[in-house]
Amino acid sequence: MNDVNSFPQALTIAGTDSGGGAGIMADMKTMQECGVFSTAVVVAVTAQNTIGVQNFQAISPKLISEQFASLNDDFKIKACKTGMLADAEHVEVVYDNLKKYDFGPFVLDPVMIAKGGSQLLSDEGIDAIKNKLIKLATLVTPNMPEAERLIGSKIESQSGMLVAAKKIQDLGAKNVLIKGGHGDSEMVRDVVLLENGESFKMSSKRVHTIRTHGTGDTISSAIVSRLALGDDMKSAILYGKDFVEAAIKNTIQVGHGHGPLNHWAYNAEGAFDEI
Ligand SMILES: Nc1ncnc2c1ncn2[C@@H]1O[C@H](COP(=O)(O)OP(=O)(O)O)[C@@H](O)[C@H]1O
Numbered sequence: 518m519n520d521v522n523s524f525p526q527a528l529t530i531a532g533t534d535s536g537g538g539a540g541i542m543a544d545m546k547t548m549q550e551c552g553v554f555s556t557a558v559v560v561a562v563t564a565q566n567t568i569g570v571q572n573f574q575a576i577s578p579k580l581i582s583e584q585f586a587s588l589n590d591d592f593k594i595k596a597c598k599t600g601m602l603a604d605a606e607h608v609e610v611v612y613d614n615l616k617k618y619d620f621g622p623f624v625l626d627p628v629m630i631a632k633g634g635s636q637l638l639s640d641e642g643i644d645a646i647k648n649k650l651i652k653l654a655t656l657v658t659p660n661m662p663e664a665e666r667l668i669g670s671k672i673e674s675q676s677g678m679l680v681a682a683k684k685i686q687d688l689g690a691k692n693v694l695i696k697g698g699h700g701d702s703e704m705v706r707d708v709v710l711l712e713n714g715e716s717f718k719m720s721s722k723r724v725h726t727i728r729t730h731g732t733g734d735t736i737s738s739a740i741v742s743r744l745a746l747g748d749d750m751k752s753a754i755l756y757g758k759d760f761v762e763a764a765i766k767n768t769i770q771v772g773h774g775h776g777p778l779n780h781w782a783y784n785a786e787g788a789f790d791e792i
């Protein structure tokens with residue numbers, strides 16, 4: 518008999534972005550381009566564009582659990598990620614469901630504040646991630662401000678990034694990727710600490726653009742996709758970096774503010790030169 522679930526499937530558990538550039542929309546576009554079937558548990562709905570987040574409302578915990586159950590009843594999820602989780606109550610319900618179901622390796626993107634400055638996770642929600650959800654994470658992917666918030670101190674240097682990664686690993690995540698997109702240095706440097714103690718950095722030239730909406734969602738979704746396809750963690754992270762770099766470099770002109778990335782670019786580099 519044919520295995521009805523042989524096609525690779527991944528899951529994003531996050532908030533929507535009506536502007537299409539971040540959150541679940543960025544996740545699903547990325548997964549599509551990476552060749553996996555994408556599914557979604559909606560935790561919150563935002564009224565958002567490239568200029569900012571105008572409003573958001575979280576979904577009831579009951580309906581969130583029902584979405585998890587629907588997926589579990591019908592799909593074979595090979596890897597999953599979280600993004601915007603709104604507040605502590607929602608972090609808790611996601612934790613309970615991830616404990617209940619086996620959805621494969623779990624990438625925790627601890628989304629706290631949008632590029633436009635809006636807070637997408639309450640302080641209590643941050644504590645719930647730090648004290649609870651992070652313990653389930655196969656990989657956690659904070660940006661610099663998020664990493665500083667998780668360890669409770671400033672990160673001043675690149676060696677400081679590795680020390681921070683170790684502290685974050687000590688919170689319970691198996692693997693850690695600290696993303697270095699924030700700031701204005703000529704080179705962008707991300708630092709990775711793997712479960713086996715191996716560490717490495719990923720450097721690239723900074724693209725001077727404000728069109729960086731959804732960079733974190735995109736790299737974590739590319740990583741999840743590769744994990745769903747069976748890659749080991751290091752290969753999946755290296756792929757994610759290449760994917761997001763192409764998506765940032767090949768700018769598309771959409772919106773008046775922090776514009777979205779080009780999710781086609783990795784598979785079609787060169788095709789956007791004339792646009
Ligand atoms: N201007 C940029 N030029 C090149 N790479 C970038 C730029 N901004 C972010 N990145 C890369 O995008 C990925 C996401 O990083 P970051 O923007 O720090 O995350 P977040 O969206 O969570 O704040 C990282 O791999 C980072 O190095």
Ligand SMILES: Cc1ncc(COP(=O)(O)O)c(N)n1
Nearest residue numbers: 532533539540631632730731
């Ligand atoms: C629903 C949702 N999830 C995540 C982000 C973070 O993305 P960014 O930091 O690029 O604004 C966002 N703005 N909206």
